[in-house]
Amino acid sequence: MIEEPYRWVEAIANRREYIEHQLASGSPITALTYRDGILLFTLGRERQKLFEIYDRIGLGGIGHPGDIERLRMAAIEVASTEGFTRSAHDVSLRRLANYSLSPALKAAFEQVYGPPYLARMLFAELGRNGAPNLFLRLDYDGSIHTNGGAFGRAHEEFGVIAGTAPATAQMELFLREKHAARRPLEDALAVAVDAWTIGHLALAGEPNDAPPPAEKIATHRDEQLALTSIEAAVLETASPIPMTWRMLPDREIRPLLEKRLS
């Protein structure tokens, strides 16, 4: 049946709808530049969503745990092999996403008799020697969205993913307005938790809702903070060793965040 072009397009559209539905409840993830590097942030109840990929690359993923796991392993394998056979300086997120992951995702998505990946990923790469940080969203169909800086689009110091496109758009809108790159960790945490809250509210709302008012954000944020644990990690510029990744345990940053919010 899908030998006919129209059927194929229809099958792809159905598949897209199915995957979007599966991803729709995904808890938002934010990555943003702060004074000492990059902060990756989300709230959750169960499984780990933020991962180290290489010395200067981190990953946040939503979707099916099995698919995230395979893509995470693939990314680590490609980066580690490159880092070993050439050097750690040759490992780049741009190449990893464009040449390895994206084609594999696209192929799996469009081969309609095989299973697609139920995954949406946010990668962050700490720039070397003052080069700008790269935030890259990689979707189940292999499409890539970056934080710009080329082709006339202004460079942004953040990247987000969420279960739905409206949630993503609202988070981006908020961060464009409120996020400043040169602030200390507690400020970045405060902005990240609000961005998360906005994304989380938008998941339950209608597509064309206006951004929620500040009081609503604060109430929802405090409710959710009480129910969930904070998952955060940083890629630190000043790390004395080549590895820059560090997980920030809830008990370490919750007091910091609460103090900043009160």
Next chain:
Amino acid sequence: MVPSTLRADGLTAPDSGDFAALLRRRGHSPDRQAGAAFAGTSAHASFIETHATTILAFKYADGVLVAGDRRATAGNVLVYDRADKVLEIDQHSLMAIAGVPATAWEMARVLEHSFQFYRRSQLAEMSLEGKVRALSKLLRDNLGAVLQGIGVVVPIFATYDHAGATARLYFYDAMGAQFEAADSAATGSGSPAVRSILHYENTWGKKPLAKLKEPDAVVLALRALDTAAESDTATGGVDRRGRIYPIVKLITKTGVTTLAEKQLARMFKTQVA
């Protein structure tokens, strides 16, 4: 390059977390390449010096000290006088090498990447026993090159055991057998002299090695290496004109530290020379 994990078979490879296996799968395995290139060279390879160096390690009051001379030789030719044979594998582990440099440095590189790959992929630090075994396995995989006479490596591995709050020291033979050293280990052509000195100091010295404070431990290491260089041509002593000093590294509970050349020069001047 589509990563092998993303092929349609679905299941993660059973060797997940094993970096050496990943390299083999991708055709980057160093032992395979070396084996193919040098098959059948054993008859001609005997000229390559295999153990020409001196490496020593002993436990002292704060952890473990690992030191090595800087000379690299091939037969009676001095190839390089600034070789670093004490290599950092991770923040708490050192591998010191005696043997064929190409193989040894490659081994250290594989080991370093193995620990990192394991941590990233398995989301946990490799256990101490796992790390010690990983080096043993690399040595065993290298057996072909050893038998051909071209790739002998005899390393020392030192690390800090956070669970037991103590430093641990291991030495290996060329086939991969691992031995845990109670207080000291030495390898390379200059090691007989060093082993004698360390044994003497530990048994009849003012203090056993494990009680030595850092400065005394460093002075002892420098004196021992200088003694080895006195009778072994393959061990580089201190090059006073070139200001080349041995490499001395320490592992304590806070991690690995490398002694600065200036500090070594001062100690050498006042207490060794």
